[in-house]
Amino acid sequence: MATSAGAAHEAADQPATRRIVNDFSIQVATVNGSGSQTANLVLLRSLFQMGVPVSGKNMFPSNIAGLPTWFTIRANKDGYIARKKEVDFLVAMNPETAKEDVLSLHPGQAVLYDEPLKLNALRTDLIFYPVPFDRIVAEVCKDAKLRRLVKNMIYDGVLSRLLGVDMAQMEQALRKQLGKKLKAVELNLGALKAGHAFAAEHLIKQDPYYIEPMDRTAGMILVEGNAAGALGSMMAGVTVVAWYPITPSSSLPETLIAYMRKYRVDKTTGKATFAIVQAEDEIASIGMVIGAGWAGARAMTSTAGPGISLMSEFAGLAYYAEVPGVVFDIQRVGPSTGLPTRTAQGDMLTTATLSHGDTKQILLIPASVEECYTMAIDAFDLAERFQTLVFVMSDLDLGMNTWMSRAFPYPEKPIDRGKLLDAASLRRLGEWGRYQDVDGDGIPYRTVPGDGMAAYFTRGSGHNTKGQYSERPDDYVQNMERLARKFETARSHVPRPDVEDAAGAEIGIVGYGTSHWAIDECRHQLARESEVRTGYLRLRAYPFTEELSAFVDRYERIYVVEQNRDAQMAMLMRMEMRPDQIAKVRSVLHYNGLPIDARSVTDDILVQEGLKARTEVHADVISAGMHAGGE
């Protein structure tokens, strides 16, 4: 069967003369629970193995099987790995969304589709590659029950042929992905080869997209942020973990369990050097963390927005009674249940002031998988140094998607247990009061049960410097002022922002977390396409450090880019800014649940600068088909 027979149209009549190499995005639209994740990760890994910078974003429903899922793979020779809004190559496997997916494409883009869907009838300005998946899979997989699971591997084979992805790399990636499941490897390999053979025999290359080997991933790793956070926690010496299952956080403790069983069981005794508890809810999780932290363990939990809300009361106790602990917040879209499987930076404001009364929490904000790892280690040290909770503010995009990264460094610093009172420090201090600020930095000395040092009573009610119950106005005020002083001290200990100035530029961009990748690319787009130069400050922690105020002073207009509706970080910034600084602040907000992309940021800034009309800006392509997944 010749392609043109089923897909005759203008664009397909002549072979492509343009070659676009290592710079395009592939979107695979499937049904969840169909085993497409393996096919998608094999494709991603193959490109990675060929040395091409790559990123993969899974846009999946809150459901186990049967609803639409999109997986976007982006290859970019320049190393830009944010989500790309435009789809260049669509693989349409899901009958439910296929029509809308195809209608939303820009002219000239390519569609690989399941032949019976007859998508070629929808438009004449696209390149169509029909593939009879059911016929091919029936030939390579005799067991009808397994066909559904290996069917997707066929599009990997077809793409391998069309895009020029080395089959040996595909096979290696497949073996890596499936590990020791030999039967699965064999079946999938058959499907992969059958797809490749079908394409070689029946499809004529008409699109301009090619993959060619590069050398930009040598020595790098592929990992999800949650696995990186788990690794960092293990290397930080975590001993007590309490958690409650919640998307998109669960894979962090689950990966941690796997690593700890392998690397933290005592070789001679076979006993665990850690306790991991699946608690009854998030309140119990944080309660256990606080009990363990109080008793001197390095303790952590991992959750998402709804869990953060439930932990609120305990978070105030930890702040006020001064108990260390680490909380990972893998942010998802709220409010309420929101979009549980979509990404956001929507818990920033809530978490920064989590709990009633005057409360301020320390937040670390990783932008990369490497920072998920390093900040996990920092978080445990800071929690013990400041005797308070430290929140690591990741998100679904970072936590659950696969990112390339350089290999993680071994922690060179010994762990910091903070101000634990011992005989020597007691001699130096003369006398000890649990909440006494002897060093002027707001941080008191603590003892832990069983350490043989003086006991004290820990309470969330009013207390004096000795930890005794007190409702005296002066005791309350002095304690709250000391806590504020302690928070000030934290400013000089938290990770400093990354700053990149542009001489003579009027625009300064402030961003954080996963927004970084879109901002990084947006700055390139602004400079190349519109000759707009920008400075950039990437926040890495709350409280803010002195660099932020100085950065704001250096620019005329400040764009704070974030993935929420209410400009939460900009609000936190305003709380500390002078009026002239506040007047400079504008926001670029992206909150449709999809990872932020560079084009959206670039367009928004150009519109606000008066360099582009709002009507010229295109809506997000994927969002057009999103309602298909509704209940």
Add this chain to the structure above:
Amino acid sequence: MPEPTPTAPKKTNRIGLEPQPYRGGKTTLCAGCGHNAISERIIDAFYEMGVDPAQVVKLSGIGCSSKSPAYFLGAAHGFNAVHGRMPSVATGAVLANRRLIAIGVSGDGDTGAIGIGQFVHAMRRNIPMIYIIEDNGCYGLTKGQFSPTADLGSTLKTGVINDLPPLDTCALAIELGASFVARSFSGDKKQLLSILKASLSHRGMCMIDIISPCVTFNDHEGSTKSYAYAKDHDEPLGELNFVPFFEDISVEYDPGTTREVTMHDGSKLLLKKVAEDYDPTDKLAAISLIHETVRRGEFPTGILYIEPDKDDFVTLLDLTAEPLNTLPLDRIRPSREALDEIMESLR
């Protein structure tokens, strides 16, 4: 706190400590409150058993009951947590340091209402701790509202009648997996002391519900948690003798009428049989005994259920023998080679 006169010979316990470190701050609860009597028994039990207060953690939630850890064992670390969440904090503490002896004090509202979820799961996990409910059937600190252990038909001081059935925390605890479950009355000094001492010899969840009348809000006629009512309706299961492992006493008893239970640390518990066939290690028998006694309008006191050899949570987690909180860096941070191996697996 009155100091002993200089001339008096110093009284010490078996680990050489005087009573002082076992005492606490001056109580701020009402005069005559049952909770104060319980604090005194806790002081006696820990002193007499020779438990080192420096190895004890005392925890509580919120309410009158939860203030009481400030009034005993002043030399122990204390933690007054948030309402109903003491069990999770206690769980974290015993995981951090398995050598700690944890005693949690809760109330009937703190446990039965806001904290019922954490209560359930602490019992299920058989957390090694003593969990005391100072049970007065009402919220004292907020001025006398009914709590979930108030009996059906009992009245508030204002005459309001409770029309909901009570939770039986002992029956629940047995059902849920606690391995030592007792009920007592704050006014029964001897029984309560024996139960507390026995609980210090048990490894696992010791849930002790203690009827502890609220003299201010729930000691009137119509209350089923008043002193008068408790005295009239307390039905002890029979004489209870606890012989600690360090006391080399051989006790003569008739095996036909008394049952001997060997505790985790080798101590012996001698329980006078209430009925020929009653077995305190039989879950079903214990639960039916509670229900039958309650049906008669009485409440049974004593050690209702005991399972001396059940694995506690720390054992289930297969933790290393040393406390997790003091493991040295080389035991909690994997080697450079281990990280290299992991990085290689991700390439």
